[in-house]
Amino acid sequence: MSDIYVTCRIVSSPDPSVELELIVHQDSINATVGQSLLLPTSYTIRRSVSHWPSIQWTIGNRMIVYFSTLNGSINTEGFPTWISGKTVTYPMHQGRVEFYPMNASLLLEDLQLNDSGTYHITLLHFEKIIRKNLSVWVHEDPASFDPSVELELIVHQDSINATVGQSLLLPTSYTIRRSVSHWPSIQWTIGNRMIVYFSALNGSINTEGFPTWISGKTVTYPMHQGRVEFYPMNASLLLEDLQLNDSGTYHITLLHFEKIIRKNLSVWVHEDPVSFGMYLLQK
Structure with missing residues (x-):
């Protein structure tokens, strides 16, 4: 199957002052295998x-x-x-x-279990980019999900x-307050770039709600392969061989059906310990 590329033409008269608003009317939706599901959105252009x-x-990182x-x-x-315009549907989702286009909504047909995940909608207008997320959970039957599970995420x-050059642990932990049939997935991002996505399959918790073992699949996205390590037992992320452009706001998200918990952690990478000391003095 050949790859499809979208070419963006740079226009000589950009208008970054245009006022755009993107609305996602449901940020998490449960559905059943075989159904059709609308991801409901709308947008406005103020002038x-x-x-x-x-x-x-x-x-994830797959175009739809x-x-x-x-x-x-x-x-x-x-x-x-x-x-008016042109719609390109990518091969894995054709049919x-x-x-x-009038409201930017997307209809998913004949749902399968592997349609579960975090969907991203993006408006792109020169220097103004707006991106929002919507989580979809596809179940074998309507009785197989439990949105009442109690989750806690600690940064x-x-x-x-x-x-620069160090390794750095972003320390987190999470608890699940009672037994669950479907474990939360875990996602790390920096800005709007995916780093790691962990799809949990099974596990167990102790009396305090901390995982004692867990199984699942970790996907590390291309820009970070070989430079990060993810620990499913506590959701922490290890950054290796730090570079200046690793500075930024990191986001960790627990995704469990209608319950989504997201927290942030800021990382500042300096050229040497002396510049770090100067940063402290300036503060």
Whole structure:
């Protein structure tokens, strides 16, 4: 199967001041195998634009749909009244999805268990990019999910300084307050870039709710392969051979059906310990 590439043309008259808003009307949805499921979204453009935003749907780092907008019009509230453009549906999803440019919603048809995951919708307008997420959980039957499970996520340091070349642990832990039939998945990102996604299969907890063992599959995304290590028992992430561009806000997310917990941790990487000391003095 040949790869499909979308080429973006740089326009000489960018308009980064355009006011865009993207709304995801449900951030988590449960569904059953064989159903069709609408991922409901809408967007507004607060004033007339010469270049419309493109729209992109992905799951993880896999493209689903890319809509290249040519022209359109909006009403007084900023909602599109008509729109023209070209929709590209990527091979793995052809025949199973339908995209609606007027509101950017996506219809998933004939759901399968492996359609579970975090879906990302992105509006792209030159320097202004808006991205939001929506979690989908597909079950074998309606009785097989339990949204009442009690989860707690702890980030033990919310800000860490480190030096180029070091290894750095982002220390976290989590508890599950009672036995579960479906374990939460765990996701690490920096900004809007995926680092690690852990799909839990099974496990057990002690009387305090901490995991005593866990099995599952870890996916490390290409930009971080060979430089990170993930620990499913406590959800911590080890960053190796730090570089200056590893500085940023890291996000850890527990995803369990309708219950999503997300916390942040800031990392500051300095060239040497002396520059770190100067940073402390400046503070």
